Structures are given as structure tokens and as C-alpha cells.
Amino acid sequence: xxxxxxxxxxxxxxxxxxxxxxxxxxxxxxxxxxxxxxxxxxxxxxxxxxxxxxxxxxxxxxxxxxxxxxxxxxxxxxxxxxxxxxxxxxxxxxxxxxxxxxxxxxxxxxxxxxxxxxxxxxxxxxxxxxxxxxxxxxxxxxxxxxxxxxxxxxxxxxxxxxxxxxxxxxxxxxxxxxxxxxxxxxxxxxxxxxxxxxxxxxxxxxxxxxxxxxxxxxxxxxxxxxxxxxxxxxxxxxxxxxxxxxxxxxxxxxxxxxxxxxxxxxxxxxxxxxxxxxxxxxxxxxxxxxxxxxxxxxxxxxxxxxxxxxxxxxxxxxxxxxxxxxxxxxxxxxxxxxxxxxxxxxxxxxxxxxxxxxxxxxxxxxxxxxxxxxxxxxxxxxxxxxxxxxxxxxxxxxxxxxxxxxxxxxxxxxxxxxxxxxxxxxxx
Ligand code: GLU
Numbered sequence: 442x443x444x445x446x447x448x449x450x451x452x453x454x455x456x457x458x459x460x461x462x463x464x465x466x467x468x469x470x471x472x473x474x475x476x477x478x479x480x481x482x483x484x485x486x487x488x489x490x491x492x493x494x495x496x497x498x499x500x501x502x503x504x505x506x507x508x509x510x511x512x513x514x515x516x517x518x519x520x521x522x523x524x525x526x527x528x529x530x531x532x533x534x535x536x537x538x539x540x541x542x543x544x545x546x547x548x549x550x551x552x553x554x555x556x557x558x559x560x561x562x563x564x565x566x567x568x569x570x571x572x573x574x575x576x577x578x579x580x581x582x583x584x585x586x587x588x589x590x591x592x593x594x595x596x597x598x599x600x601x602x603x604x605x606x607x608x609x610x611x612x613x614x615x616x617x618x619x620x621x622x623x624x625x626x627x628x629x630x631x632x633x634x635x636x637x638x639x640x641x642x643x644x645x646x647x648x649x650x651x652x653x654x655x656x657x658x659x660x661x662x663x664x665x666x667x668x669x670x671x672x673x674x675x676x677x678x679x680x681x682x683x684x685x686x687x688x689x690x691x692x693x694x695x696x697x698x699x700x701x702x703x704x705x706x707x708x709x710x711x712x713x714x715x716x717x718x719x720x721x722x723x724x725x726x727x728x729x730x731x732x733x734x735x736x737x738x739x740x741x742x743x744x745x746x747x748x749x750x751x752x753x754x755x756x757x758x759x760x761x762x763x764x765x766x767x768x769x770x771x772x773x774x775x776x777x778x779x780x781x782x783x784x785x786x787x788x789x790x791x792x793x794x795x796x797x798x799x800x801x802x803x804x805x806x807x808x809x810x811x812x813x814x815x816x817x818x819x820x821x822x823x824x825x826x827x828x829x830x831x832x833x834x835x836x837x838x839x840x841x842x843x844x845x846x847x848x849x850x851x852x853x854x855x856x857x858x859x860x861x862x863x864x865x866x867x868x869x
Pocket of ligand 1: 790
């Protein structure tokens with residue numbers, strides 16, 4: 442892997458861009474984020490002292506529209522990670538053809554160590570620090586790792602207090618009562634599920650004979666596991682940051698979820714609670730989960746979990762990336778040589794930002810969509826994007842990741858080159 446996760450993201454973009462005939466002007470433009478804000482978020486802690494948390498917001502590229510992307514609260518957040526995540530948002534919005542560029546924000550904090558009131562003060566302080574940088578027609582945040590609808594509601598409220606107007610379109614992923622969209626809660630998992638349904642059609646998969654392992658049981662991982670299990674897929678393993686569970690006959694995902702809600706970690710399932718009493722599970726580590734002999738592996742936690750160190754051990758036939766950046770760029774070739782079909786993050790997890798777009802549209806028009814409309818539109822967007830990439834896979838012999846990047850880079854190139862190319866300015 443390159444020096445930083447951002448360098449690594451640029452390395453992959455450059456490799457695929459050059460291979461698919463993208464101009465150096467475009468690759469250069471996408472290698473340089475438009476703007477980066479670094480603040481120290483000032484929060485009065487419950488014991489009275491003031492703590493300063495490093496906070497970031499990167500607006501990567503706004504050629505196709507205002508920038509869009511989540512805000513994460515995690516101890517590992519740093520400038521390079523935020524920039525990589527923002528670059529992936531630019532590509533993601535282009536893959537599903539949304540009128541947005543990419544952005545990402547984050548605070549370096551362990552949110553589980555904060556009290557509820559400290560968490561609210563941190564969320565509001567972040568918006569106070571960023572209020573001039575974001576806006577419904579400039580840059581629109583959303584949830585990401587360890588942020589949720591409640592936090593988006595606080596952030597919207599703080600922004601509205603500052604601007605003194607109702608402005609729900611400044612942020613998406615809000616509670617429904619405050620202008621959120623129906624169907625946003627499970628949209629990331631549903632988007633990945635829709636990709637797998639397209640694969641099912643294309644490769645004639647039989648759900649009952651197809652095994653699945655999911656690393657990460659947050660918003661994305663839980664919903665994709667639930668939807669696949671409802672369709673008869675055998676979800677044999679799931680994990681969270683504490684560890685994982687395995688059951689060869691398949692897990693009852695809804696009970697696992699209930700247990701996790703009660704005990705806050707999957708490990709608790711082994712030792713008490715009804716699921717543990719009635720069914721047998723084996724425990725396994727997050728690393729072991731990645732190398733299970735399953736048909737579909739879904740990394741749905743953090744970036745850089747599959748590297749040159751463990752890529753050779755991956756046995757799955759399909760790798761569906763719900764996490765952003767779970768595979769380092771130098772591991773791509775290993776997975777390709779092994780014939781593993783990778784549905785990349787910028788397509789597989791694009792359901793979240795797609796329904797965020799629907800939320801923004803509803804807020805701006807003042808007209809609410811019902812859940813069926815949200816789901817129908819999401820289905821259309823995801824299957825169009827999947828099939829566009831699949832056409833390049835079938836007709837141009839690209840692998841799936843390269844094909845998805847090619848779809849995004851074509852749209853971005855049209856936007857960037859509409860302002861002129863070196864040939865034009867040289868009179869060529
Ligand atoms: N954080 C999500 C992502 O990485 C959602 C972004 C959004 O809804 O704007 O795609």
C-alpha cells in the first residue's frame with residue numbers, strides 16, 4: 442500500500458484511469474482535492490474542562506454539483522483518510538449519476554467514550570466550526586461511521602440556528618420527523634443487496650446454496666445480511682469490532698440483531714440470551730471471517746482490511762465492498778488473479794448517498810415521497826449503474842472494479858473537459 446490511504450486511492454485511480462484512456466488532465470484534477478478544512482472542535486466536557494478534537498471536512502471535487510458525503514466520528518480519523526473518503530464520494534456520485542461532487546468529514550474521537558450530552562455538544566460544535574463551509578447548495582453532509590440520524594438532527598438544528606432559516610436540505614440522513622427520507626435507514630445495505638440480486642440474475646445463483654459472510658454489523662452490514670437472509674441466502678458469519686460468530690447452517694439475522702441491541706456486542710450472544718440457548722455458534726475473529734470458504738464475502742466495516750498480507754487467503758467467489766476502501770490498491774491484482782469478482786465500494790455502497798439525494802430533492806421541493814417510490818427509484822439507479830458497468834465487463838473484458846471506475850471517470854471527464862482541454866487551448 443502507498444504511504445497514506447489517500448495516496449493509495451490516487452494510485453488506484455491513476456492505474457485505472459490510464460488503463461481506460463482517461464486524460465492526464467482529468468487524473469490530475471481528481472488527484473487534487475478542491476478544498477480541505479481542518480478545525481479544532483472545542484467541546485466543554487461534563488467535568489468542566491474544554492477539550493479540542495481535530496475535525497476535518499474535505500470537498501474533493503465539485504465539477505458535477507455541490508459536494509456530498511458523510512461525517513464520521515472515529516479515533517482513526519485523520520486528514521489523509523478524510524481526503525481518500527472524499528475522493529471515493531466523487532467517484533461514487535458519478536457512478537450512480539447524481540448531480541453531486543464528493544466530500545467527507547470527520548472528527549478524531551472515540552464517540553463511545555463520550556456521554557450523550559458531550560456527543561450532542563461535539564456535533565453542534567462541529568457544525569459551528571464548519572457553518573461557512575457547508576450549505577444545501579455548497580456541501581451537504583450525512584451520516585457515516587458512528588454517526589446517525591439523531592446526530593444529523595442536532596447538526597441541522599445548529600445550522601438553522603446560525604442561518605436563522607429552516608434549511609433541512611443542508612444535511613441528509615435526518616430523523617423522519619425532521620425532514621429525513623423514508624428508506625434512508627436501510628439504503629446502504631439495500632443498495633448492496635440490489636447489486637447481489639443483479640449478480641444472482643447474471644450468474645444464475647441459487648440463494649439457498651449461496652453462503653455469505655459479513656464483516657461489520659453496523660447500518661450497512663446488518664441490513665444487507667437481513668435482506669439476503671430474507672431471500673433465502675445462507676448468511677453463515679457476521680462480526681462486529683469485538684469479534685464474530687459462525688454457524689454453517691446459517692444465522693437467524695434478526696435474532697442476532699436483537700441480541701446485539703441488548704448486549705451491545707455480538708460476543709455476548711455466546712454466553713447468554715435466547716439465541717445462544719437454542720442455537721449453536723462458533724466464534725471467530727474478524728481476520729478469520731475474511732478468509733472463510735464462502736461464496737460472497739461482504740466487508741462492511743473499515744478501510745484497508747484486505748491487503749497483500751491476506752488477499753491470497755480470500756476464498757470467496759464474490760467480494761462486495763460495503764465499507765469504503767476495504768481493499769488496498771496493491772491487493773487488487775492478487776484478487777484479480779484469483780478470479781474473485783469484486784463489486785467495488787463506489788457502486789456497492791452507493792445506495793446510501795442515492796437515497797440521501799432523494800432526501801435532498803424532497804427537502805428542496807417540499808414534497809414527501811412514500812417508501813415504495815424511494816425503493817423503486819433506488820432499484821432503478823442501482824440496476825442502471827450495475828448494468829452499465831457489467832456491459833464493459835462483458836464487452837471490453839474489464840474486471841468489475843475497473844469497469845465501475847470507467848463509468849465514473851467517463852462522466853467526470855465529460856464535466857472536467859467541458860471547461861476545455863489542453864488541445865483546445867493549444868489550438869489543436
Ligand atoms: N457516508 C455514506 C457514504 O459513504 C453516505 C453519504 C451520503 O449519504 O451523503 O456513502
